[in-house]
């Protein structure tokens with residue numbers, strides 16, 4: 001029988017983090033038209049980097065405030081863009097590149113501030129780093145030399161900022177057939193930061209693809225993660241879904257197409273169902289401040305988490321308990337946490353494609369071991385009737401009391 005591998009301590013620690021804040025901040029933030037603006041508007045290097053460097057002051061950059069917000073939102077880690085595709089670094093590259101923060105009027109090493117701010121709030125700092133570069137000539141003209149530069153850049157991040165939670169690479173999808181010398185890049189990390197997890201985004205087109213054997217977590221960019229079947233795999237690999245609150249990762253003033261707190265709560269639950277981490281993105285404003293709506297949304301979702309078990313919520317693990325539609329169950333010690341969706345007839349705004357159950361009434365769950373007879377809502381303690389019907393456990397879900405609607409409601413099922 002092929003067995004399921006167990007996670008290394010490094011991967012297990014990453015899975016425990018469960019919910020993180022993704023932050024895209026760079027020169028592009030000043031334009032407010034998304035992080036791909038240079039590429040989209042075909043702006044030449046000389047019309048882009050020098051002028052945006054000259055105005056980069058990051059006056060409101062306050063990493064401690066970011067970390068406080070993340071903590072208030074129930075998140076446990078932050079992944080920040082140390083360098084994005086434009087090639088500008090928020091850290092002191094120690095002479096590797098003139099396109100770094102030390103050459104701007106800001107002058108501060110923002111990554112040093114970032115790790116300090118995170119640590120002060122008990123948040124784990126993770127580093128996003130692009131692998132492609134629109135403005136570095138060697139990327140096109142001398143790829144091996146470019147890759148050496150990339151490794152040296154990553155080594156700087158490994159050596160000068162204390163213990164890093166993980167590295168999140170992005171861009172290998174830009175040259176699908178190239179030799180990215182991944183082993184050499186990851187060896188740099190393993191040498192200096194043995195506890196850091198390594199992720200390399202496989203992009204929208206290849207969610208969940210397993211890559212190099214050093215990779216610790218697969219990615220699901222803006223897609224629902226699937227529960228992973230790890231039977232027979234040589235190593236246990238975690239999963240992480242990243243999503244952004246509108247349609248850009250860097251701030252985009254005219255993108256009003258925002259997710260709602262309700263949608264984010266549903267996504268967070270869908271990630272738990274698959275045992276995947278959820279990395280939720282916000283694009284800070286030109287000066288580094290968190291935009292109002294995004295801050296408010298994160299706090300609303302934090303309120304939901306508070307009501308639904310806070311830290312304990314993330315300890316619950318997939319256990320094969322399935323409901324109908326979006327409903328499912330997770331194991332939390334001896335208890336089973338049932339996730340009940342669409343409790344009011346009006347809440348089903350997000351067509352998920354599957355059959356959906358509506359309003360209060362019986363909810364059927366399969367895969368529940370014998371002996372589970374009692375259920376209570378986690379938020380109110382109200383007892384719910386439970387009966388066995390063949391293979392299924394049926395819980396009579398009562399509706400929300402007037403004045404309440406928490407999108408997804410959790411019940412504790414006990415023996």
Ligand code: GLC
Nearest residue numbers: 035036170201203221242249
């Ligand atoms: C895409 C984009 C990039 C963004 C990333 C986040 O790969 O190229 O702008 O940083 O997704 O997942």
